[in-house]
Amino acid sequence: AQKVTQAQTEISVVEKEDVTLDCVYETRDTTYYLFWYKQPPSGELVFLIRRNSFDEQNEISGRYSWNFQKSTSSFNFTITASQVVDSAVYFCALSEGGTGGFKTIFGAGTRLFVKA
C-alpha cells in the first residue's frame, strides 16, 4: 500500500532563513510519481513539482529545490531565503504507476510560518 508521511506538522522560521520540509513515502511499485503542492491561506492548491521514480536528479526552481533519494524513500523540499509569502501548508503526494496516476495519496501537510 502507498503511504506518504510528512512528520513535521508545523515549522516556524524567520524571513531569510532556509527551511527544509521532509517527505517520506512508501510504495511497492517501481514506477511512481511524487508531487509537492502549496496551499496558501487563501485555500487554493498550487502545483509545484512532479518527479517520476526514474529521475533522481535534484531540481532547483528559483528559491525552491527538491532532493529525491530513492535509497531513503524521501522527497524533501527546501526553500532558500524564505519569505513571508512562503507561509502556507505544503503537501507531498505520491501516485503509483500505471496509466493515469489515479489514486494519488497526499501527506497530512506541513504548515510553514515565515515571520518578518
Add this chain to the structure above:
Amino acid sequence: NAGVTQTPKFRILKIGQSMTLQCTQDMNHNYMYWYRQDPGMGLKLIYYSVGAGITDKGEVPNGYNVSRSTTEDFPLRLELAAPSQTSVYFCASSPDRGRYFGPGTRLTVT
C-alpha cells in the same frame, strides 16, 4: 482558459438533504478527480474518472456518487448529507500526472 471551476463556493446543508457539487474544466483533460480536505488534514480521494463514461472509487467514496457524461463536467452528488461530510471539496483535472485544482467548495452539514 478558466481552468477548473467549481460551484458553489460555500454551502450549508441540513442533515439528510442532498446536493450536487459542480466541476467543469476547459483544458480537455481526460482525468478528473474529487478530493475532500478535512480541517488540518491532507486530501483524500473520493472518486476519479479517466474519461467520459468511466468512473471509479477512491479512498472514501461512501455517501457520494459521480457521473462523467462529458469530458468537461464531473459532478459530485451527496445523498442524505451527514455531519461527517462537512469538509472542503476540491475537484481536479490532469492531462497526465499533474493536477490542476479548482478553488474548492466549503460544505457544512448541520
